[in-house]
Amino acid sequence: MxxxxxxxxxxxxxxxxxxxxxxxxxxxxxxxxxxxxxxxxxxxxxxxxxxxxxxxxxxxxxxxxxxQTMADVMEVTADDRNKAVIMHVLSIFFGFLPSLIFYFALGDSSEFLKEEAKNDLNFQITLIIGYAVSFILVFLVIGFFLMMALGICCLIFEILALVKAKDGEHYKFPLSLNLIK
The missing domain is CATH 1.20.5 (Single alpha-helices involved in coiled-coils or other helix-helix interfaces)
Known part of the structure; x- marks a missing residue:
């Protein structure tokens, strides 16, 4: 065991x-x-x-x-750049009318002009809406200041846009509603 x-x-x-x-x-x-x-x-x-x-x-x-903007992709002629500059200058004084005319009259001849006119027209429509709101607010006194601010913004942004257009580039307006596609 x-x-x-x-x-x-x-x-x-x-x-x-x-x-x-x-x-x-x-x-x-x-x-x-x-x-x-x-x-x-x-x-x-x-x-x-x-x-x-x-x-x-x-x-x-x-x-x-x-x-890249369309201006970078396509050839932009000096004539198109000059027309875009004229449109932006006229838009300072006449509002949306120059961009509307350029959009329909010259838009078919140049994609650059059509795009510039479309951007400017969207901006001008946005300004019209801003002016309408300002007019309503005039009764509260703040409307006067808002109208002045819109006028100054219009002048500054249109000048910036015409400088860019002179170089053959598109300018995207800040705070602009994109109503026209």
Whole structure:
């Protein structure tokens, strides 16, 4: 019986030794997997940051490509630039009428003029709406100041637009409603 106990003890020790070895191997494997996962995570993080950076670069290139105005894409003649300047000067004094005339009369002859007239017409319509609101507010006295501010804005923005038109570029009027597409 003592032989059996000894053999049982040997088997038990052998099993414990193999279990300890298996546990050591398992711990090493788990550590290796953790290390690999950490390295893979770092690689993915770096790859993700690189991809994000590349995406930002591509996004900026696409955005700058879309931000090109029609004047950059097409050939704008000196005659078209001069007509656009005249339209903006006349718009200072006569409001929406010059841009309306240019839009319908000369818009078919030049895309540049049509786009300029459309932008100016949208701005002039926005001003008319602003003047209407100002007229209503005249009874509260603030309307007088609002009318003066609109007049000054009209003068400044039209001058900026005619300078851009002189260079063959479009000017996007700030706060202008985009009513005419």
């Amino acid at each position: 003592s032989d059996m106990k000894d053999k049982l003890e040997d088997v038990k020790d052998n099993v414990e030794e193999k279990a300890d070895n298996a546990k050591i191997k398992l711990d090493k494997t788990v550590d290796d997997v953790k290390e690999y996962a950490h390295e893979a995570g770092e690689d993915m993080k770096q790859t993700g940051e690189a991809a994000k950076e590349k995406f930002s670069e591509v996004k900026e290139q696409v955005k700058s490509g879309f931000d």
